[in-house]
Every structure is written in C-alpha cells, then in structure tokens.
Amino acid sequence: MNRTHSIVRGLDLPITNPPKQTVSDGPDVLQAALLGDDYVGMKPTMLVQVGDRVKRGQPVIQDKKNPGVILTSPVSGTVNAIHRGEKRRFLSMVFDVEGDESVEFEASGDDLHKLTPETVRRQLINSGLWTALRTRPYSKTPAVDSTPDSIFVTAIDTNPLAANPEVVVAQNHEKFVLGLHALSTLTKNNVYLCLAPNGDIRGDEVPNVQTEVFDGPHPAGLVGTHINMVNPVGPTKTHWHINYQDVIAIGTLFFDGTLDASRIIALAGPGVEDPRLIKTVIGANLGQLTTGQLNEGENRVISGSILSGRQSQEPVSFLGRFHLQVSVIREGDEREFLGWMAPGLKKFSITRAFASAMNPAQRVAFTTAAGGSRRxxxxxxxxxxxxxxxxxxxxxxxxxxxxx
Known part of the structure; x- marks a missing residue:
C-alpha cells in the first residue's frame, strides 16, 4: 500500500521558460567526458591513454580507494584528453565520439530467475553501472562487497525546470521494472520507490518494493527529504540511492546486454530559445549541446539545477553523471540604478517584499545577479x-x- 508524505515547507521557484514535456533528439555532440567531481573521494588509476580507441562500456578508470570499482566509457571513440588540476586532481577524461562499438555483456532478457544477487552485482560492477549507486550519508560510490540497509529510487523531480520522470519512464516502463527487480536483489530490506502524487509510474509488482508518495513543493523530490521522512540514516545504517534513468539503464543492461549511456534531459531556462526535453548521452559536451539553442546575449550554462548544478566552463564543460537537466540563465552583470526603490514588478521575494506578490502566478526571468553586496x-x-x-x-x- 502506498504511503503519502505531505510537505508544507518548501519553495517552487517561479522561473520562466520551463521545458515542454515532449522528447526530441538533441543536437549531435562530438565529445563526451567523465568528470572527477561526480565521484566523491575517488582516487583514479587510468586504464587508457590519450589516443587510445575505446568502446562504449569499456573500463577506462579504476578507483584505488575503492577496490573493484571501475568507470567505463559512455561512448565509442578515442580518448582526446585527460585534464588535471592543482595537485594533479583529476578533472575530466574527454572522448571524441566515433562510431557505435560497445562491449557486450550477458543478457537475461525478461527471465527474472537469472537475476541472482551475485549475477546482478557482478554485471553492475563490470559494466560501470555500479557507480550509478550512491551512499547516504557521504554520497560516495558504495564498496563492491557492501550491502545497504535499503535502496531509494528517486522517480520524482521537483527541481526548477526539471523533466517529468513519468514522460521518460513511460517510454521505457518494461526496462524500468526489470531494473527494480535487479536492485531488489541487492538488499534484504525494502527498495523505496519515491513518486509524485497521481502519477502513472508503478513498481508494486516487484518484490520488496515499497512505494512512497511525496506531495508538496521543492525539496519534495530530493532523496535527502525522502530518507529523512521514510527511514533516516544512523551511525550503523547506510542507504543507497539511484535516479530513475539509471534504473532504466540497469534494466537495459540485463535485458539485452548493452550499456545504455543515453540521457533524456531538460534543456530550459530564461536563456533557452526552445525549452524542451532532449535525448543525449552522459557527459555530453555542453557547448556543442547548446549550439544554436540559446537566446542572444551573455548566458550562463549550468549542468544540473540552478539550485545545485555546476557552471559549464573548461575543462569540465560537460553534462554531469547524475544531472538530468541543463539550465541556462542570463549573466546578471548590469547594475540597477536605485533598484532598492523600485516596486519590483518583475522580481521575486518569498517575503512578499515586492509588488510582484500581487500576481503570484507570474514567472520571473532570474539571472546570476546576487541582488547586491554581501550582507x-x-x-x-x-x-x-x-x-x-x-x-x-x-x-x-x-x-x-x-x-x-
């Protein structure tokens, strides 16, 4: 039986240009990358060099601090560059996309009897999809021999300008359910499927899957909120969490034996000409992905949400491993003369300090401006x-x- 959690405190940011909830093919990207910042605490050992040819699903990085954990290439092509920062900190491994060669893994089709805990764990590790799982607390890739108290699947997104998970899951429902079956073998307790109210996503037929419904404003869609309300972590209790698109990728891996590195993301925000959902790949080059898609003027491209994403800048101007949207807002570098005296008809305030409070349905074209100096x-x-x-x-x- 579904449980509903009502959230009263929160905020849905009324930003302009939300995406149309229809999926189209995104612009072709010629580069993709793995980013060091996506893997907390990782100490990488490179398994390939610049100039090496790689297949999609081929191991390219191994984590020395977490033995057995490997990162695989999201595309077929050639290693273009390996970027490091201060003290040789790993920043990014960039691939030039060429062809569609991929590593073949063991396929089980829809035969659920083949999904034993050992088979699932081994296949996730070998394909690199083990890194789709993250621990709470600390948000690290779990050790390959560890077991969580429970697993949280996030199939709700309340971030500003986000895609509706139901649109994506509807196109891949069979593989989503198969992915839930695979995840259910990794824990003896519940897999919590976290959903928005009145949705069409279903997982009740999967053993050990408990549906939790969250109703209310952001952060109703964040995994931290879900864990806090359903089954809080403790000194001896660790949970894993994963997003709904990675669950689909796991289902695809076991169904036909291939690594699915595709992503359906929201490209939206005040700086986007035609905000919509587009299909691309994990680690896509954001400069190439947004070419011809933005309004005129100086814009800031953000991988992820405007609340928690990363600014796109070299050498890490790529779609983050766990990001399901690209947000674009205008650079707010103009000074506003006597702005504090203006009625604020086009400004937003949670304290109703501006005249815009008289029209609560109005959306605002937020910029990067901080609204003044530090106070x-x-x-x-x-x-x-x-x-x-x-x-x-x-x-x-x-x-x-x-x-x-």
Missing amino acids: SMVPIGTYERVMPLDILPTQLLRALIVGD
Missing part, C-alpha cells in the same frame, strides 16, 4: 519557512559562516 545574516525565519527537515537551518548556516 549580514538577519534571522527572520526565511530559511525555516522553506526547510521541511527537522533541523535548525539558521543556526547551522551561521555556524558554517564562522567556521565553527
């Missing part, structure tokens, strides 16, 4: 108004500011 933090309950978790956000932020 003191005044505790007027703003953070508590949007924080659904049982913590003290003002006190926590003040402690972080002073480095306590």
Whole structure:
C-alpha cells in the first residue's frame, strides 16, 4: 500500500521558460567526458591513454580507494584528453565520439530467475553501472562487497525546470521494472520507490518494493527529504540511492546486454530559445549541446539545477553523471540604478517584499545577479519557512559562516 508524505515547507521557484514535456533528439555532440567531481573521494588509476580507441562500456578508470570499482566509457571513440588540476586532481577524461562499438555483456532478457544477487552485482560492477549507486550519508560510490540497509529510487523531480520522470519512464516502463527487480536483489530490506502524487509510474509488482508518495513543493523530490521522512540514516545504517534513468539503464543492461549511456534531459531556462526535453548521452559536451539553442546575449550554462548544478566552463564543460537537466540563465552583470526603490514588478521575494506578490502566478526571468553586496545574516525565519527537515537551518548556516 502506498504511503503519502505531505510537505508544507518548501519553495517552487517561479522561473520562466520551463521545458515542454515532449522528447526530441538533441543536437549531435562530438565529445563526451567523465568528470572527477561526480565521484566523491575517488582516487583514479587510468586504464587508457590519450589516443587510445575505446568502446562504449569499456573500463577506462579504476578507483584505488575503492577496490573493484571501475568507470567505463559512455561512448565509442578515442580518448582526446585527460585534464588535471592543482595537485594533479583529476578533472575530466574527454572522448571524441566515433562510431557505435560497445562491449557486450550477458543478457537475461525478461527471465527474472537469472537475476541472482551475485549475477546482478557482478554485471553492475563490470559494466560501470555500479557507480550509478550512491551512499547516504557521504554520497560516495558504495564498496563492491557492501550491502545497504535499503535502496531509494528517486522517480520524482521537483527541481526548477526539471523533466517529468513519468514522460521518460513511460517510454521505457518494461526496462524500468526489470531494473527494480535487479536492485531488489541487492538488499534484504525494502527498495523505496519515491513518486509524485497521481502519477502513472508503478513498481508494486516487484518484490520488496515499497512505494512512497511525496506531495508538496521543492525539496519534495530530493532523496535527502525522502530518507529523512521514510527511514533516516544512523551511525550503523547506510542507504543507497539511484535516479530513475539509471534504473532504466540497469534494466537495459540485463535485458539485452548493452550499456545504455543515453540521457533524456531538460534543456530550459530564461536563456533557452526552445525549452524542451532532449535525448543525449552522459557527459555530453555542453557547448556543442547548446549550439544554436540559446537566446542572444551573455548566458550562463549550468549542468544540473540552478539550485545545485555546476557552471559549464573548461575543462569540465560537460553534462554531469547524475544531472538530468541543463539550465541556462542570463549573466546578471548590469547594475540597477536605485533598484532598492523600485516596486519590483518583475522580481521575486518569498517575503512578499515586492509588488510582484500581487500576481503570484507570474514567472520571473532570474539571472546570476546576487541582488547586491554581501550582507549580514538577519534571522527572520526565511530559511525555516522553506526547510521541511527537522533541523535548525539558521543556526547551522551561521555556524558554517564562522567556521565553527
């Protein structure tokens, strides 16, 4: 039986140019990459060199700190560059896309009897899809011999400008369910399928899958909210989590024995000419992906949500491994004369400080402008108004500011 969790505190940012919820092919990309920042705590050993030819699904990086964990190439092609930063920190491995050669893995079709815990674990590790799983706490790739208390599947997205998961899952429902079956073998407890209310995504027929419905504003779609409300972590309790598109990729891996590195992402925001859902690949070059797609002017391209994503800049200007959207907003580098005196008809405030509060349905073309210089933090309950978790956000932020 489904359980519904109603969230009152939160905020849905009213930003302009949300995506049309229809999927189309994205622009061709000639490069893709693996990014170091996507893998917390990883110490990489390179298994290939610049100039080497690789297949999709071929191991290219091994994690020395997490023995057995490998990263595989998301595309077929040639290794173009390996970028490092200060103290030789790994930044990115870039591939030139050529052809469609792929490593073949063992296929089980829809025969669920072949999905034993040992088979699932081995195939996920060998294909590189083990890295689609992340731990809570710490958001690291789990050890290959570890077992979670439970697994959370995020099939709801309340980020601004996000794609509707139901649109994506509807195109791959059979493989989504097969992916849930595979995940259910990795834990003796529940796999929690987290959904939006009144949706069509189903997983109740899978053993050990418990459906949890979350209703309310953002962050109702974040895995941290789900874990906090359903089964909080503890000193001896670790959960794993995974997004719905990686569940589809796992289902594809076992169904036909190939690594599916495709992504359906939302390309949207005030800087996008035609906001919509597009099909691309993990690690796609964002410069190539957005060519001819943006409005005139200086724009900031963000891999991920405008709330938590990364700015696209060399040598990491690629779609993040766990990002399901590309957000584009205008660079807010103009100074506004006496802006504090204006009525704010086109500005947004949670405290209803502007005249725009008279039209709550109005969407706002947010920019990168911070709205002024750095100021003191005044505790007027703003953070508590949007924080659904049982913590003290003002006190926590003040402690972080002073480095306590």
